[in-house]
Amino acid sequence: MNVRDEILGKLKSAPKQDISTKTRMPxxxxxxxxxxxxxxxxxxxxxxxTSAVHRVKDGSAVLKKLSEIIKEEGLHKVMVSTDDVxxxxxxxxxxxxxxVQVFTAQDFKDRKDFTDSVFDxxxxxxxxxxxxxxxxxxxxxxxxxxxxxxxxxxxIMQITIVPVExxxxxxxxxxxxxxxxxEVPSHFTFTTGPSMTAxxxxxxxxxxxxxxxxxxxxxx
Amino acid sequence: MKxxxxxxxxxxxxxxxxxxxxxxxxxxxxxxxxxxASALATFPDPAAATAYSASIxxxxxxxxxELLEEFEKNAVARGAKVFWARxxxxxxxxxxxxxxxxxITYTTKGKSMVSEEMGxxxxxxxxxxxxxxxxxxxxxxxxxNRPPFHLVGPAIxxxxxxxxxxxxxxxxxxxxxxxxxxxxxxxxxxxxxxxHNLDMSxxxxxxxxxxxxxxxxxxxxGNIRLNKSxxxxxxxxxxxxxxxxxxxxxxxxxxxxxxxxxxxxxSAYVSFDSGPKKADEIDGPDELYIVIIDNxxxxxxxxxxxxxxxRCIRCGACMNNCPVYSTIxxxxxxxxxxxxxxxxxxxxxxxxxxxxxxxRACTLCGSCKSVCPGGIDHPGMFLYYRSKDVExxxxxxxxxxxxxxxxxxxxWSFGTTRSWAWKLGSKLVRPFLNIHAHHGIVSxxxxxxxxxGWFRNRDLPAFPEKTFHERWKDIQ
Amino acid sequence: MKTVSMFIPxxxxxxxxxxxxxxxxxxxxxxxxxLYHEDQTCCGQxxxxxxxxxxxxxxxxxxxxxxxxxxxxxxxxxxxxxxVKHHYPELLCDEPDYAQRAEELAGRIYELSQYIVxxxxxEDVGASxxxxxxxxxxxxxxxxxxxxxQPKRLITAAKGVEFMPLNNADRCCGFGGEFANNYPDxxxxxxxxxxxxxxxxxxxxxxxxxxxxxxxIGGYLSRNRPDKKVMHIASFLSASI
Numbered sequence: 050m051n052v053r054d055e056i057l058g059k060l061k062s063a064p065k066q067d068i069s070t071k072t073r074m075p076x077x078x079x080x081x082x083x084x085x086x087x088x089x090x091x092x093x094x095x096x097x098x099t100s101a102v103h104r105v106k107d108g109s110a111v112l113k114k115l116s117e118i119i120k121e122e123g124l125h126k127v128m129v130s131t132d133d134v135x136x137x138x139x140x141x142x143x144x145x146x147x148x149v150q151v152f153t154a155q156d157f158k159d160r161k162d163f164t165d166s167v168f169d170x171x172x173x174x175x176x177x178x179x180x181x182x183x184x185x186x187x188x189x190x191x192x193x194x195x196x197x198x199x200x201x202x203x204x205i206m207q208i209t210i211v212p213v214e215x216x217x218x219x220x221x222x223x224x225x226x227x228x229x230x231x232e233v234p235s236h237f238t239f240t241t242g243p244s245m246t247a248x249x250x251x252x253x254x255x256x257x258x259x260x261x262x263x264x265x266x267x268x269x
Numbered sequence: 270m271k272x273x274x275x276x277x278x279x280x281x282x283x284x285x286x287x288x289x290x291x292x293x294x295x296x297x298x299x300x301x302x303x304x305x306a307s308a309l310a311t312f313p314d315p316a317a318a319t320a321y322s323a324s325i326x327x328x329x330x331x332x333x334x335e336l337l338e339e340f341e342k343n344a345v346a347r348g349a350k351v352f353w354a355r356x357x358x359x360x361x362x363x364x365x366x367x368x369x370x371x372x373i374t375y376t377t378k379g380k381s382m383v384s385e386e387m388g389x390x391x392x393x394x395x396x397x398x399x400x401x402x403x404x405x406x407x408x409x410x411x412x413x414n415r416p417p418f419h420l421v422g423p424a425i426x427x428x429x430x431x432x433x434x435x436x437x438x439x440x441x442x443x444x445x446x447x448x449x450x451x452x453x454x455x456x457x458x459x460x461x462x463x464x465h466n467l468d469m470s471x472x473x474x475x476x477x478x479x480x481x482x483x484x485x486x487x488x489x490x491g492n493i494r495l496n497k498s499x500x501x502x503x504x505x506x507x508x509x510x511x512x513x514x515x516x517x518x519x520x521x522x523x524x525x526x527x528x529x530x531x532x533x534x535x536s537a538y539v540s541f542d543s544g545p546k547k548a549d550e551i552d553g554p555d556e557l558y559i560v561i562i563d564n565x566x567x568x569x570x571x572x573x574x575x576x577x578x579x580r581c582i583r584c585g586a587c588m589n590n591c592p593v594y595s596t597i598x599x600x601x602x603x604x605x606x607x608x609x610x611x612x613x614x615x616x617x618x619x620x621x622x623x624x625x626x627x628x629r630a631c632t633l634c635g636s637c638k639s640v641c642p643g644g645i646d647h648p649g650m651f652l653y654y655r656s657k658d659v660e661x662x663x664x665x666x667x668x669x670x671x672x673x674x675x676x677x678x679x680x681w682s683f684g685t686t687r688s689w690a691w692k693l694g695s696k697l698v699r700p701f702l703n704i705h706a707h708h709g710i711v712s713x714x715x716x717x718x719x720x721x722g723w724f725r726n727r728d729l730p731a732f733p734e735k736t737f738h739e740r741w742k743d744i745q
Numbered sequence: 746m747k748t749v750s751m752f753i754p755x756x757x758x759x760x761x762x763x764x765x766x767x768x769x770x771x772x773x774x775x776x777x778x779x780l781y782h783e784d785q786t787c788c789g790q791x792x793x794x795x796x797x798x799x800x801x802x803x804x805x806x807x808x809x810x811x812x813x814x815x816x817x818x819x820x821x822x823x824x825x826x827x828x829v830k831h832h833y834p835e836l837l838c839d840e841p842d843y844a845q846r847a848e849e850l851a852g853r854i855y856e857l858s859q860y861i862v863x864x865x866x867x868e869d870v871g872a873s874x875x876x877x878x879x880x881x882x883x884x885x886x887x888x889x890x891x892x893x894x895q896p897k898r899l900i901t902a903a904k905g906v907e908f909m910p911l912n913n914a915d916r917c918c919g920f921g922g923e924f925a926n927n928y929p930d931x932x933x934x935x936x937x938x939x940x941x942x943x944x945x946x947x948x949x950x951x952x953x954x955x956x957x958x959x960x961x962i963g964g965y966l967s968r969n970r971p972d973k974k975v976m977h978i979a980s981f982l983s984a985s986i
Binding site: 278281282285592593596597629630631632633634635636638639652654655656657658659670674678679681682684685686688691695710712720722723725726727728729730732733735736737738740741744 | 803804
């Protein structure tokens with residue numbers, strides 16, 4: 050008998066338990082938020098996490114805002130997503146106009162070169178939120194060939210474009226969709242604020258292994 | 270990790286005399302407890318939310334084998350490779366074997382309590398593979414070779430001066446500093462290189478969702494996300510009870526875990542893996558190995574009471590609310606698991622004979638039970654273990670009690686079931702108890718041999734002339 | 746006139762009998778007729794805590810034989826009431842007749858302050874005390890029986906009382922029965938903490954509902970701060986009425 054069957058066999062032959070009926074709980078408060086309340090809550094939560102939040106009208110306003118950010122932060126090399134929100138912005142051209150080198154995952158022959166770039170040379174990652182959750186100011190990203198994993202975790206700064214129509218109230222509204230399909234992403238993340246720790250002397254700081262700073266551009 | 274459960278009392282005494290420990294224990298548990306209460310208040314009914322997570326965990330334990338089968342089926346369908354390990358040895362051997370096949374010389378680890386239980390780090394190191402803990406607290410604790418001070422902050426009490434020396438010696442830190450933030454940045458620089466060139470990573474698993482075959486990790490630092498992104502091979506380890514029925518169940522447990530653990534509503538990063546990376550993705554593992562380890566849990570599962578211990582979600586709320594933990598800190602518990610949840614789990618894993626103090630050093634105050642999102646009755650478990658000791662039950666490697674104690678209770682129950690014996694007994698014993706009475710107080714009994722623990726720093730009232738039984742006639 | 750059967754626990758019977766006297770006097774003063782079954786001994790808690798369940802079972806059966814027919818049982822010890830309500834049904838699960846009687850008794854046994862406030866519906870019992878009073882929330886009373894409001898209402902209703910909040914009032918005092926004697930270093934730190942909180946509350950008196958806690962806190966005070974007093978709620982209320 051293999052180990053799997055041995056373990057499962059032991060579990061199955063154990064005495065059966067009577068369990069109580071599952072308890073109930075009232076619906077979450079956040080479910081009552083309307084659109085404006087969601088956005089307000091989202092911004093409030095992001096700000097508490099020290100993220101900088103900008104709200105703009107549309108795609109061209111996004112580019113304008115990015116130009117400001119680039120100048121302010123003194124960025125010269127960024128890595129960006131190639132999904133259906135970021136791609137139409139044509140950040141490569143924008144980069145040429147703004148004296149900043151814009152990379153995408155497609156620029157690299159292999160994963161080693163890509164990894165080297167995102168670790169050592171890129172100063173910020175620009176991604177899009179596939180989902181935004183008002184409950185805790187959380188970004189949901191489906192990682193695939195257009196939104197690689199490292200772009201939003203390796204660089205020291207993370208810039209995330211959040212289309213307002215992708216905002217929902219609570220996590221389940223995201224996971225029901227993402228995991229309810231037949232095809233499920235290999236990697237999905239919820240991100241709430243920059244990376245942080247308080248493991249030394251309970252002194253909290255941002256930017257342990259992941260980004261130290263997070264900038265949100267809310268669009269719409 | 271060396272097992273020091275039999276040094277509980279000595280280590281406790283040492284820790285209570287340690288000013289640093291005292292300072293952190295005065296600070297951390299109450300702050301965590303307050304943050305927890307405030308975070309739980311986001312629920313319209315926090316008590317209902319806690320009862321709900323307890324009922325999810327009850328369901329998990331009741332349906333454990335079926336859920337594990339469902340998880341495995343769905344995970345494999347997504348391309349994950351599942352390896353079942355009977356015990357630590359099998360799991361360690363599998364991982365070492367894989368590491369050798371992949372030709373790696375080092376690996377990086379996300380925080381994983383079960384890997385501590387397995388002694389994985391020492392095993393890999395002894396076999397020529399260098400394991401780097403990447404969670405800052407675990408990294409420090411690993412370098413110092415110490416057990417965890419606290420479940421969530423294993424090295425939170427270590428002075429920056431000590432960390433500074435450590436980092437200069439072992440983490441390529443060039444300039445000395447005592448600033449926790451600068452020290453953190455130094456660790457970032459050192460470990461970043463390890464992530465960058467990584468070929469194989471090892472993580473734990475917070476939740477394994479049966480419905481979708483997805484593993485979920487919860488973290489603040491980003492080290493686990495990096496571990497899931499750069500290497501071609503990812504090994505994620507779970508003990509049996511990490512399985513959760515549905516994704517919705519997982520979301521509720523996520524909220525409960527974060528609030529109970531650090532008082533956050535959610536941690537900075539929550540990552541969901543459903544199989545390895547897809548063919549057209551540029552990062553992520555080509556191979557995802559999920560190691561499901563038993564290590565005594567299927568044995569623990571046989572007993573309807575002890576299997577309750579499998580409801581634990583490793584949040585640490587119990588220790589933040591425990592008056593004993595808040596007095597002695599994490600070290601006395603002597604192994605990977607600390608505080609009340611350690612007191613519940615360690616005796617079951619290591620045997621009662623080596624862990625007597627763990628289930629006896631408890632006042633049964635019930636604070637842990639009152640906050641537990643898993644619905645575990647810790648005091649009830651300790652009483653059960655104590656009763657197993659009395660029976661000398663070998664299933665638990667229980668040690669029978671001292672014959673003097675057994676005779677005492679024989680005598681006591683004789684007197685307590687016969688009121689004539691009770692009344693006579695109280696009358697006879699009083700003069701002996703009062704031999705050293707002075708000014709209505711007793712400061713020692715029978716020359717100081719009985720109850721010396723009590724009388725070190727406490728008195729008892731002198732035993733009154735008449736018991737209530739004897740006074741009853743006078744009162745009426 | 747209501748009749749209640751008094752359950753006077755072993756700690757009170759042998760070590761603190763005046764709490765029994767005061768419980769009797771208090772109940773009488775509230776127009777209750779208190780009975781006392783002389784055959785009573787102990788609820789068995791020490792044996793349960795030490796794992797001697799066989800012995801505890803015998804003691805539990807004796808307890809049910811003594812109190813089983815009573816309409817109402819009242820006790821000045823919350824941990825003992827909790828033992829009967831919470832432990833007895835499981836302890837006696839292999840003896841259906843006793844288990845049944847234990848289940849029924851569980852619904853008719855009360856801690857003293859709970860009885861006065863919830864059953865008699867009284868808060869002002871005519872007591873008085875000039876000074877600052879604080880209250881320690883014993884573990885089995887608070888978390889076991891869910892009693893917290895009742896003793897505090899009784900205390901604050903006494904004329905002249907200024908109620909002082911106690912920091913970490915709900916934190917264990919470190920008694921835990923055998924724990925206090927077997928882990929004295931830890932236990933002493935815990936009771937020292939409790940006493941420090943008592944002192945910093947600026948109260949003149951600490952009132953509680955649990956004889957075990959009283960022996961523990963009182964015992965530490967006697968050795969270290971004999972100027973600070975602790976009192977059981979039965980004594981506190983009956984002293985002035």
